[in-house]
Amino acid sequence: MENKKPLILISNDDGVSAKGINELIRFLRPLGDLVVMAPDSARSGNGCALTVNAPVHYRLVHQEEGLSVYQCSGTPTDCVKLARNTVLPREPDLVVAGINHGDNSAVNVHYSGTMGVVIEGCLNDIPSIGFSLDSHDPEADFTPCEPFVQEIVRKVLDAGLPPLTCLNVNMPAVADIRGIRVCAQARGNWVREWECCPRANGANYYWLTGEFVNHDPEDDTRDHWAIRQGYIAVTPTTVDMTAYDAMRRISELLATDPEAGFRGK
Amino acid sequence: MENKKPLILISNDDGVSAKGINELIRFLRPLGDLVVMAPDSARSGNGCALTVNAPVHYRLVHQEEGLSVYQCSGTPTDCVKLARNTVLPREPDLVVAGINHGDNSAVNVHYSGTMGVVIEGCLNDIPSIGFSLDSHDPEADFTPCEPFVQEIVRKVLDAGLPPLTCLNVNMPAVADIRGIRVCAQARGNWVREWECCPRANGANYYWLTGEFVNHDPEDDTRDHWAIRQGYIAVTPTTVDMTAYDAMRRISELLATDPEAGFRGK
Numbered sequence: 001m002e003n004k005k006p007l008i009l010i011s012n013d014d015g016v017s018a019k020g021i022n023e024l025i026r027f028l029r030p031l032g033d034l035v036v037m038a039p040d041s042a043r044s045g046n047g048c049a050l051t052v053n054a055p056v057h058y059r060l061v062h063q064e065e066g067l068s069v070y071q072c073s074g075t076p077t078d079c080v081k082l083a084r085n086t087v088l089p090r091e092p093d094l095v096v097a098g099i100n101h102g103d104n105s106a107v108n109v110h111y112s113g114t115m116g117v118v119i120e121g122c123l124n125d126i127p128s129i130g131f132s133l134d135s136h137d138p139e140a141d142f143t144p145c146e147p148f149v150q151e152i153v154r155k156v157l158d159a160g161l162p163p164l165t166c167l168n169v170n171m172p173a174v175a176d177i178r179g180i181r182v183c184a185q186a187r188g189n190w191v192r193e194w195e196c197c198p199r200a201n202g203a204n205y206y207w208l209t210g211e212f213v214n215h216d217p218e219d220d221t222r223d224h225w226a227i228r229q230g231y232i233a234v235t236p237t238t239v240d241m242t243a244y245d246a247m248r249r250i251s252e253l254l255a256t257d258p259e260a261g262f263r264g265k
Numbered sequence: 266m267e268n269k270k271p272l273i274l275i276s277n278d279d280g281v282s283a284k285g286i287n288e289l290i291r292f293l294r295p296l297g298d299l300v301v302m303a304p305d306s307a308r309s310g311n312g313c314a315l316t317v318n319a320p321v322h323y324r325l326v327h328q329e330e331g332l333s334v335y336q337c338s339g340t341p342t343d344c345v346k347l348a349r350n351t352v353l354p355r356e357p358d359l360v361v362a363g364i365n366h367g368d369n370s371a372v373n374v375h376y377s378g379t380m381g382v383v384i385e386g387c388l389n390d391i392p393s394i395g396f397s398l399d400s401h402d403p404e405a406d407f408t409p410c411e412p413f414v415q416e417i418v419r420k421v422l423d424a425g426l427p428p429l430t431c432l433n434v435n436m437p438a439v440a441d442i443r444g445i446r447v448c449a450q451a452r453g454n455w456v457r458e459w460e461c462c463p464r465a466n467g468a469n470y471y472w473l474t475g476e477f478v479n480h481d482p483e484d485d486t487r488d489h490w491a492i493r494q495g496y497i498a499v500t501p502t503t504v505d506m507t508a509y510d511a512m513r514r515i516s517e518l519l520a521t522d523p524e525a526g527f528r529g530k
Contacts, residue, residue: 042318044317044318045314045315045316045317046312046314046315047311047312047313047314047315047342047381048312048313048375048376049310049311049312049314049340049376050310050311050312050376050473051310051473052309052310052473053307053309055462055464055470055471055472056459056470056471056472056473057467057469057470057471058469059468059469075314077312077376078473081455081458081459081473082459082471085458085459086459086469086471107388107504109506110313110384110388110504110506111313111314111315111342116312119375123372123375123454124454125454151519152519155518155519156518159518161511161515162508162510162511162514162515164452164508165508165511165515167515179520179521179522180519180520180521181520181521181522181525182512182515182516182519182520182523184505184507184509184512185505185506185507187429187505189388189389189390190346193346193350194321194346194347194350194351197320199320202322203324204322204323204324204351205320205321205322206320206321206322206347206351207320207321208315208316208317208321208343208346221525234515234519234520235507236507236508236509236511236512236515237506237507237508238506238507238508238510238511239372239375239506240449240450240452241374241375241450241502241503241504241506242449242450242500242501242502242503243427243429243430243501243502243503244449244501245427245503246426246427246430246501246503247447247449247501249427250426250427250430250432250447250499250501251447253420253421253424254416254417254420254445254447254499255444255445255446255447255499256444256445256446257444257446258447260446260486
């Protein structure tokens with residue numbers, strides 16, 4: 001790696017023309033050679049979705065020294081898979097997603113296309129980080145985040161991340177960020193999720209909407225809380241979804257031979 | 266619950282007309298009142314994707330005593346959200362997804378629309394189970410699975426599941442199932458994922474394809490292995506993706522005050 005700049009793959013779920021990804025590109029330009037493969041339009045809420053029933057297409061939209069930008073017809077996860085198999089000269093040293101317009105803390109990790117990018121990188125043993133800003137404003141100010149984004153990326157490029165572990169970084173939309181906290185994923189769920197969408201001669205049309213209800217106690221220190229206190233919340237996130245704590249109990253409940261075979265991590 | 270049949274919400278990602286979901290309905294008819302809300306067409310690889318840029322629509326397609334079947338224009342996750350907020354008279358006692366045409370063990374948990382259904386149920390504190398058969402044959406024989414599916418559903422209806430924990434059940438496509446094993450999620454990744462799709466006057470069109478490479482040792486006992494040995498693999502799956510084991514290390518690397526606040530489960 002001496003004499004060679006790190007190779008960083010960037011994607012997002014708001015689409016290649018969103019302000020967030022273009023700010024991210026600006027922040028990371030000094031840190032490596034950047035290859036961007038991002039959806040051609042907004043793909044929010046895509047989770048780890050794949051495109052299986054149609055071909056996926058990409059094309060180069062911008063190129064200069066140390067930066068290539070491709071747009072892709074697929075999902076955020078498709079973008080990572082496609083870039084790794086086509087335009088990248090080698091495995092990237094880092095996958096970075098974002099900066100998302102909107103908070104991806106708590107249960108949103110499951111729905112987030114931003115985290116879809118990150119999980120895909122992680123599943124392929126590439127250190128991977130997703131950045132999100134707690135504002136849906138298309139013209140949100142990302143400037144206060146710049147030094148933090150650069151510091152996190154620099155340190156992860158240097159130290160790597162543990163196996164099967166990626167980072168879900170959620171940032172408050174405030175001028176005075178209080179610092180970085182490492183947090184667990186907040187507990188909670190979405191309520192009042194549908195808004196009726198009347199249609200002439202049709203019934204049962206609904207728009208997805210909703211409010212997140214945090215189930216944590218008020219003095220909790222999980223990610224959703226930390227952002228609201230003005231901290232950047234870094235949630236170490238595993239791609240091994242096994243509920244190890246529950247294995248013994250589930251084995252006693254269901255296994256035909258509860259003593260057979262299973263083991264911990 | 267005495268004198269009242271359990272209320273079971275069923276969905277899938279292969280669409281309401283797939284053989285797998287209709288077999289599942291047949292298996293579960295004796296066990297409760299069934300409400301089916303399933304996608305109107307195949308939604309494989311949808312993960313936990315949501316429909317955010319268009320309204321979602323549902324309609325009743327079949328009704329008889331103890332069984333209502335709705336089809337929905339949305340994703341598998343949309344189906345659960347929509348059913349809970351519209352057609353269900355109360356929270357269901359159980360969410361069941363499948364039976365999927367194809368294995369959802371190992372890393373496939375992230376891409377699976379079947380598991381998208383299950384994760385959505387679990388995030389709302391409803392015991393939730395996904396069933397998948399290790400065969401993509403649209404006419405696959407699900408009959409050998411019947412007693413196992415019924416037994417697992419009966420036991421979970423009776424005992425519930427631990428908080429934040431759902432089940433990813435993958436079944437071998439064999440006549441003589443050897444039994445049920447409780448397993449961890451196998452390690453591995455997908456390779457050779459794209460097949461070029463030539464198009465007149467166009468370049469860079471690709472179909473998603475690929476092969477899964479299992480990284481576990483040959484004598485491992487994780488889910489992908491167990492299915493191939495003829496066992497039903499039950500993988501207890503958590504919706505809390507926090508990498509608790511990595512929190513201390515990430516905190517020392519990144520937190521501005523590594524001693525502040527964070528706690529374990």
